Amino acid sequence: MIIIGVIVAVLLGVGLLVVTLLNGNTRNDLTLLAVRENSLLTLANGSTASIRNPDLATANSNATILLTSDVASMVNNTGIKKLPADLVKKEADTNGDNLKQASLLAKFDTTYRALVLQKVEALITEAQTVRTTLSSKSTKALVDQAILNLQSIDKQFTQVEL
Numbered sequence: 001m002i003i004i005g006v007i008v009a010v011l012l013g014v015g016l017l018v019v020t021l022l023n024g025n026t027r028n029d030l031t032l033l034a035v036r037e038n039s040l041l042t043l044a045n046g047s048t049a050s051i052r053n054p055d056l057a058t059a060n061s062n063a064t065i066l067l068t069s070d071v072a073s074m075v076n077n078t079g080i081k082k083l084p085a086d087l088v089k090k091e092a093d094t095n096g097d098n099l100k101q102a103s104l105l106a107k108f109d110t111t112y113r114a115l116v117l118q119k120v121e122a123l124i125t126e127a128q129t130v131r132t133t134l135s136s137k138s139t140k141a142l143v144d145q146a147i148l149n150l151q152s153i154d155k156q157f158t159q160v161e162l
Contacts, residue, residue: 027078029130030139034074035087036126037146040119041067043093050099053109059156063116066149073142110162120154 044064051057075083095115102111124147131143 026134026139029133030074031078031080031084032087033126033130034071035083035091036123037067038071038083038088039091039093040116040123041071047099047112050103050108051112053160053162055160056109056113056162059160062156063153066153070146070149074146077139077142113157113160113162116157117154120150120157124150124154
């Protein structure tokens with residue numbers, strides 16, 4: 001009887017450890033997705049003044065709203081107070097020089113649009129991958145909403161004629 005009790009206790013301990021590790025990975029994946037969306041949000045906010053096409057400006061404004069909502073939801077869901085500064089720095093957009101050069105050549109809008117579309121497509125793929133690792137229905141719904149928002153951004157930027 002004692003041996004069975006010990007075996008049950010060990011199995012419960014291993015089960016709790018596995019659940020804890022899986023939840024930690026899910027939280028890390030969701031945090032990284034939030035950081036990457038935040039990087040795009042920072043790029044969108046910083047590009048607002050340089051955009052000349054009114055349709056692109058509208059799409060960019062809508063993107064900032066959707067990304068702000070996504071990042072806030074993910075941060076809230078993970079239980080962290082703010083995004084980790086080291087990850088934010090690591091994932092910061094590095095296209096500033098390309099966009100400055102495009103601005104000087106009067107090609108900012110086309111360069112920016114292409115950059116956003118590239119980043120959004122990568123984020124959609126990442127969000128879909130993260131979704132497959134989730135077990136919580138509420139977290140899946142949150143990532144589903146982020147995917148819908150990213151698809152909306154993709155559609156809006158694709159439809160802008162420059």
